[in-house]
Amino acid sequence: MKALINAISYYLPNKVLTNKDISEEFPEWSVDKISTKVGINARHIADKDETAGDMAFKAAEKLFEEYNITKDKIDYLILCTQSPDYFLPTTACILQDKLGLSKKIGAFDFNMGCSGYIYGLGIAKGLIISEQAKNILLLTAETYSKYINKEDKSNKTIFGDGASATLISSTNLPFGLNFEIMNFCYGTDGSKFDSLIVKNGAHRHPIFDGKTQYDENGDYKYNDNNLYMDGKAIFNFTAFQVPPLIKETLEKNNLKIEDIDIFIFHQANKFMLETVRKRCEIPAEKFFIDIEDVGNTVSNTIPIAMYKAMIQKKYMPGKILLSGFGVGLSMAAVILKS
Amino acid sequence: MELSEFLTKFKEQYVDSDSITLSEDDDFRNIESYDSLTGMAILIMIKDNFNIEISEEDYKKLHTVKELYNYIQNKK
Numbered sequence: 320m321k322a323l324i325n326a327i328s329y330y331l332p333n334k335v336l337t338n339k340d341i342s343e344e345f346p347e348w349s350v351d352k353i354s355t356k357v358g359i360n361a362r363h364i365a366d367k368d369e370t371a372g373d374m375a376f377k378a379a380e381k382l383f384e385e386y387n388i389t390k391d392k393i394d395y396l397i398l399c400t401q402s403p404d405y406f407l408p409t410t411a412c413i414l415q416d417k418l419g420l421s422k423k424i425g426a427f428d429f430n431m432g433c434s435g436y437i438y439g440l441g442i443a444k445g446l447i448i449s450e451q452a453k454n455i456l457l458l459t460a461e462t463y464s465k466y467i468n469k470e471d472k473s474n475k476t477i478f479g480d481g482a483s484a485t486l487i488s489s490t491n492l493p494f495g496l497n498f499e500i501m502n503f504c505y506g507t508d509g510s511k512f513d514s515l516i517v518k519n520g521a522h523r524h525p526i527f528d529g530k531t532q533y534d535e536n537g538d539y540k541y542n543d544n545n546l547y548m549d550g551k552a553i554f555n556f557t558a559f560q561v562p563p564l565i566k567e568t569l570e571k572n573n574l575k576i577e578d579i580d581i582f583i584f585h586q587a588n589k590f591m592l593e594t595v596r597k598r599c600e601i602p603a604e605k606f607f608i609d610i611e612d613v614g615n616t617v618s619n620t621i622p623i624a625m626y627k628a629m630i631q632k633k634y635m636p637g638k639i640l641l642s643g644f645g646v647g648l649s650m651a652a653v654i655l656k657s
Numbered sequence: 658m659e660l661s662e663f664l665t666k667f668k669e670q671y672v673d674s675d676s677i678t679l680s681e682d683d684d685f686r687n688i689e690s691y692d693s694l695t696g697m698a699i700l701i702m703i704k705d706n707f708n709i710e711i712s713e714e715d716y717k718k719l720h721t722v723k724e725l726y727n728y729i730q731n732k733k
Contacts, residue, residue: 550693551713
């Protein structure tokens with residue numbers, strides 16, 4: 320029994336936040352200098368009344384249309400999000416109805432961020448191999464912009480909203496991508512849970528009583544009601560933990576770096592990707608970076624990058640190594656084979 | 658590691674390392690391309706070479722490559 324990625328599509332909200340918009344709002348912020356380093360010029364931002372559920376719906380509809388997939392084929396729906404429509408019920412149940420999928424399907428959300436897409440592939444493979452499902456719709460959708468404080472120029476520069484849809488099946492799809500999902504490796508360090516966090520609003524700190532903190536220069540530092548990121552902690556985790564994970568993943572699949580045709584990592588930002596690429600000793604020509612017009616869209620970055628590489632650029636490699644890392648702190652990697 | 662070698666490795670952390678001049682007594686934050694990301698890269702280079710982690714607080718107090726080098730020597 321095999322599990323195959325047959326099709327990928329994605330959706331980005333219409334509203335675009337450009338560097339020009341950011342520099343007009345924060346004239347003292349050297350956005351061009353920062354954006355050159357992080358490699359991001361524009362990000363898409365969900366409308367006030369547009370949720371992760373709405374965007375996941377659009378990504379799924381786009382996938383069905385692009386690949387001519389009949390909806391009744393789907394027998395399991397998984398949504399990865401950290402910005403669900405409600406505390407409960409699970410957004411995936413709402414999407415089952417909205418997308419007009421069969422009532423006989425399984426559907427659930429899971430809460431993961433930058434490593435979420437790989438986790439989704441891992442769950443989907445498990446469901447297929449154990450014969451619980453044959454055609455799984457894996458959705459990722461995130462609206463981090465709704466968590467970001469209006470004064471938080473650094474996170475505004477990095478994060479964008481978006482959604483993706485992937486069809487994972489037990490058989491090939493005519494004209495599909497048809498990448499076999501090989502072996503996985505995972506890693507978790509919960510001791511750093513508070514280095515990327517939205518602290519207030521759930522049950523540990525139910526009241527939104529955060530006060531904005533500023534540094535000695537009067538620059539925004541954090542507010543517990545909003546998204547907080549300790550960039551240094553995340554950078555350290557990635558720089559030191561991801562290279563051994565990549566090595567382990569290659570070993571688990573009996574492959575070497577030179578056997579891989581393309582490496583597609585979570586598109587966190589260009590500077591961090593370049594750092595991790597060098598530390599993993601991956602040649603630049605095999606390393607895919609494309610975040611200029613989307614930004615860091617959390618669990619969406621890998622499927623978006625795959626779409627850009629394979630569908631827009633028509634590049635169909637033999638072996639791909641995917642890896643996601645960040646919030647949790649959590650990381651995961653897998654190899655795909657055509 | 659000698660100070661001169663440390664200075665070379667330090668300079669490599671700047672995106673425009675080929676075109677900047679940095680001596681051991683210069684304030685390394687005064688280089689145009691220095692920002693928090695350069696700072697992260699420098700701290701990673703130090704951890705790689707000396708297995709020392711420098712706190713945000715201590716790092717802020719250090720202004721020149723020589724000061725940073727001496728700090729590391731005292732910590733070892």
